[in-house]
Amino acid sequence: MLRYHLFNATVMLLVGLAGLPALAAAQPATTSRPTPTSDELLSRSRPTEWRRPDPRNLLVMQLPGGRVLIELAPDFTPLHAANIRALVHGHYFDGLAIVRVQDNFVTQWGDPNDDDDGDKAKRRSLGVAKRTLPPEYTRSIDPELPWTTLPDGDLYAPDVGFSEGFPVARDPQSGREWLTHCYGMVGVARNIAPDSGNGSSLYVVIGQAPRRLDRNLAIAGRVIEGMPLLSGLPRGTGPMGFYSDPAQRTLIRSVRLAADLPPAGRPAVEVLRTDSPTFAALIESKRRRHDAFYTVPAGKVDLCSIEVPTRSIPARSPATR
């Protein structure tokens, strides 16, 4: 019984495709060449295929369990990016909490007192940030933005692909494009009024992509590191997954903009460019995956099954700075 021979490179169980490196099968079952693994493709990538996120667009959220990095998407939701920067400059999120984890849907954070059950007198001030914002659910298609189309189409939109690291849907007929609610995407919670979202309460998708939310909510960005700290939390047992007991909430120690940190303290991470040859090869490897374990290639890949890789930049020695 070798069901757990996972640390033996010649045998594998369920090859990891969702973020963690996959172990390669040494013995292909067929004579055709096995599809290269993500690790193999990434190891052959060129340095220029990676980009360091603009520190003005990079949020560093410190939780008791570690660091979550969120890249903002100002080319899609510029007013929301600006408002979130204003909130973060004012240390709005420090000491607030993760208040909701609804299984197969979202994890949400913000001010627990910003609730019917909360203490209105204790609600945190938004400071100089705006209380309402134009919705920014969609934008005009910008032909200047990089665009990598996916070949297999989409159930919900005429065209889908990646732009600047984000999954995007497009409708050429209306001339609109929008960020999509894939795993790890960070949206702006709101009330009924479309302008009531301002970024002081945010959610991240932790289950099957709820694409019905597309064009109904603004998406501010994407978690590029630390998803397990948001997805691996106990689910709330109150309505819609809110924690009924405040003690169940997870404290947010701080949220900072990387640009506000000293350069040496900024996260040393790179994201694979979604207009790079290696990203195109990753997409193809997912579509055609065929190796000793996967004998029936899917032949297709859907937008939300593609994760954009992030990697750490090795710390440089002081002498080379």
Added chain:
Amino acid sequence: MLRYHLFNATVMLLVGLAGLPALAAAQPATTSRPTPTSDELLSRSRPTEWRRPDPRNLLVMQLPGGRVLIELAPDFTPLHAANIRALVHGHYFDGLAIVRVQDNFVTQWGDPNDDDDGDKAKRRSLGVAKRTLPPEYTRSIDPELPWTTLPDGDLYAPDVGFSEGFPVARDPQSGREWLTHCYGMVGVARNIAPDSGNGSSLYVVIGQAPRRLDRNLAIAGRVIEGMPLLSGLPRGTGPMGFYSDPAQRTLIRSVRLAADLPPAGRPAVEVLRTDSPTFAALIESKRRRHDAFYTVPAGKVDLCSIEVPTRSIPARSPATR
């Protein structure tokens, strides 16, 4: 700021669609009638639209955090159902553990010693259960099985729908059908050899549906209650999400077949029939959702965005038994 007025029925934030009941918006934003919520539809369902799972197909897994119920799918994977029943009759899983949680992919359980790192001498015997099984990745389309087709198609298969409570894909050309890797589906872990899966190690999908696994692994059934106990666990930090520290594993206290429990001790749950009018109405409500909060209906729904409802049967008083 009413961002958390979630217990006020007139205001909602992010309406829950993924299992938990949604609060209704009292004031539709438009003159068109708002789409009924899942709660409204379920409250109008008839008793005959619900079925009690066959106790011979219902697994009761006791974890420290509570109960997980898994419905087996013997019409799709009969040999695997029989082998899992044999393992459970022999109390195979009692005292074993959840050994792997890979973010946005799977939670997996079985014998920690069934691993390269494990102690071979301590591997648990399979008892009378078989060590290898024919793969059962697909089956011939059975026109006798109930079938509810989805109207919007699928990226991966020519036809998709529901049969006996399970999401299913069909290829009329090859005459084959197969269970699909949607959230909550329980698959059979294996090694490279296609016959090496026997049900002694199982996984459940906890993220975006990994449809590339379809037709490459056998699916044994679906979690019909208790998903949060499997999805809300800390992610493993070892390769492919395995727990590198055995102390991180979650103990499996026991797994029993409901049929082996005294009738009074069997789970009192019902599952909505997927060939019922109420299930059809649920699908339509997801496709057309339009209310005060959702102003842009998706117009479509994908197979893995539909969850089949489970509900508790109120305990009967002894007098009525």
